[in-house]
Amino acid sequence: MxxxxxxxxxxxxxxxxxxxxxxxxxxxxxxxxxxxxxxxxxxxxxxxxxxxxxxxxxxxxxxxxxxxxxxxxxxxxxxxxxxxxxxxxxxxxxxxxxxxxxxxxxxxxxESGLVVSDAIKSNADVKKIGVLVGSTLDFQLRGWLKSQGRTDKVQIASFASEAAEAAAWKAHKIDAVYISQSFLIELKKHGGRVLTTASDIAKLGYAxxxxxxxxxxxxxxxxxxxxxxxxxxxxxxxxxxxxxxxxxxxxxxxxxxxxxxxxxxxxxxxxxxxxxxxxxxxxxxxxxxxxxxxxxxxxxxxxxxxxxxxxxxxxxxxxxxxxxxxxxxxxxxxxxxx
CATH class of the missing domain: 3.40.190.10 (Periplasmic binding protein-like II)
Incomplete structure (x- = not known):
């Protein structure tokens, strides 16, 4: 990924x-x-x-x-x-x-998830999201933003690797990251909270x-x-x-x-x-x-x-x-x- x-x-x-x-x-x-x-x-x-x-x-x-x-x-x-x-x-x-x-x-x-810190209380608080460029996650994230009417309100930071985006989130360079389940366990250990999941987004038509x-x-x-x-x-x-x-x-x-x-x-x-x-x-x-x-x-x-x-x-x-x-x-x- x-x-x-x-x-x-x-x-x-x-x-x-x-x-x-x-x-x-x-x-x-x-x-x-x-x-x-x-x-x-x-x-x-x-x-x-x-x-x-x-x-x-x-x-x-x-x-x-x-x-x-x-x-x-x-x-x-x-x-x-x-x-x-x-x-x-x-x-x-x-x-x-x-x-x-x-x-x-x-x-x-x-089964990916949008991971945020406790500082993010709702979807409206998310301003910059990291995602794996050109991936299925990218497809889902943009579909979710469209469904939320937030396409023009959120900056998408494209990463060449999930490891890099996870590191950027830990370093507080981005306030959210849409990332695969393989990384969710680790990010939860660093205080991450899943705001929405791939299953939720799939129901919107973006599987x-x-x-x-x-x-x-x-x-x-x-x-x-x-x-x-x-x-x-x-x-x-x-x-x-x-x-x-x-x-x-x-x-x-x-x-x-x-x-x-x-x-x-x-x-x-x-x-x-x-x-x-x-x-x-x-x-x-x-x-x-x-x-x-x-x-x-x-x-x-x-x-x-x-x-x-x-x-x-x-x-x-x-x-x-x-x-x-x-x-x-x-x-x-x-x-x-x-």
Missing amino acids: PRRSLSAVLTLALAATGCAAHASSDSSKLKIGYFQGAVAGPEAVVVADPALASHVKANIELRPIDSGVAGMAQLRAGAFPVVSGVGNPPFVGAFSSGTDVEVVFAESID AVNLLAVGTPYARSNRAVVQQLVCQISKAQTLAKGDQAAKYVRPAARFLGVRPDDAVEATKTYPYIPAGEETGWLKGADGKASSGRLAANFQRTAEFLVTQGRAKTVPSLDTIAAHIDPSFWDKAQSGGCS
Whole structure:
């Protein structure tokens, strides 16, 4: 979820050795861009659990990324064919600018929060808010400000990384920060109070959806690997919410850069999309991706990108649907995970 200039991030990420999990004796590798932080992403749960990882017939390597924008740029550059947890603005921005990519699974609704100090008593007191530039959080924050009629009354400070915006808030350089759940635990320990949440803002029509994105050429030539990845990602999310959640989340913490106890606590309340709701995100009642919830969300996201000057036009629903592939989830529901 960016830290430095895009070119710097790209250089560092390409040089990273990554975290490997040898899921099989197959010599092939599957590199996945992923986010570190308090929440255990399903990709980390899969890699940390040998039983889950063994079903993906490739050697999985997790490559840390600092932002969805950088992650999609790295995917386009060939650093890896898969990104887990990328938000809707970076994803829509990527395919709008020519990146051949598709979403194969909707993982979660982001649970971010607008963090303020005790000095802020109401929405009207907020004057300067830090946010990760070009991110799903940026999309949500601007939607919230519009809904509050405060677009022209609040200064948005754009940051290249969530770590940087958190530091700016702690140093009292900004009076609020709209930041992901991965940082909320830390900021609360420093006296932060959550004024509004991503769930609240999603109800206003600005949902932050985290996605499993795959380069289309890779998905076409490695369907069996992608199929099992979707299957195991879905299973990992279910296990991370089950009665034995700690059993699966604690080992994953080594990929997150946080204490296992913090990972368990943060993941406990994280809103993974339930399996029963997945189909509705990927496609509508008519079986078409163009009528699903993701397509509608992506169209609103594109409108946001156009207003920000990061996209020239809003794609048609048919164009958007070409970058949503429900087939892997469909097959998973019809026995394709066995």
